[in-house]
Amino acid sequence: MLKKILLLVGTMLLLAGCNTKDFSFSGETDHWKGDLNVNQSSDFEKQDFVLKYKGNDVDSVGDVAYTVEADTREYGRTGVTLEENGVIRDSSESNPTNAKMSDDTEVKVTVKWDDQEETFTLERN
Numbered sequence: 419m420l421k422k423i424l425l426l427v428g429t430m431l432l433l434a435g436c437n438t439k440d441f442s443f444s445g446e447t448d449h450w451k452g453d454l455n456v457n458q459s460s461d462f463e464k465q466d467f468v469l470k471y472k473g474n475d476v477d478s479v480g481d482v483a484y485t486v487e488a489d490t491r492e493y494g495r496t497g498v499t500l501e502e503n504g505v506i507r508d509s510s511e512s513n514p515t516n517a518k519m520s521d522d523t524e525v526k527v528t529v530k531w532d533d534q535e536e537t538f539t540l541e542r543n
Contacts (some may be wrong), residue, residue: 441521449473449523452487452527454486454540456519460534463518464511469529482506483530491516 443454455466467486471479484506485494498506500526517524523539 439521442543444539444543445527446472446525447523447536447538449534450527450529450536450538452486452538452540455523458518462511462513462515463516465509465519467508467510469506469508469527471500473504476500476502478502478532479504480532485528487526487528488519491519495527529537 437459439456439458441456443452443456445452446507449472451470451472453468453470455463457466469482469484474478479500481496482498482500483494483496484498485492493508493510495508500506521542526537527540528535528537
C-alpha cells in the first residue's frame with residue numbers, strides 16, 4: 419500500500435513539474451536590442467529580461483533607465499550601468515496572485531540614456 423501511495427505522489431509531482439509554459443519576446447531599435455524570456459507554471463511566473471546596447475562605445479552610454487510594460491504590469495530600473503559587453507540583465511518572479519503574461523501580450527520597452535530616449539515593442543518569437 420505504501421508503495422502505491424509513493425508511486426502516486428511521485429507521478430503527481432512529475433506531472434506538476436511538466437506543467438510549465440515557456441515563451442519569449444524580442445525587439446530592437448537603432449541603439450538597443452531587448453529579449454524577454456518567460457517561464458510559467460501554476461505556482462509562479464519568472465521573467466528574464468536582457469537589454470543590450472548595439473553600439474561599440476559602451477563607456478559613452480552612461481547611466482541607463484528603462485521600463486518594461488506588459489499589460490497592467492510595469493517594472494524597470496534607473497541609474498543602471500552597462501556591463502562590459504553592453505548588457506543589462508534583470509529577472510523578476512511573481513506568485514500566483516499576480517497577473518500572468520500570455521504569449522500574445524504586447525510588451526513595450528522604453529530606454530533613456532545620455533539625453534536620448536527610444537521606445538520599442540517586443541514581438542513574440
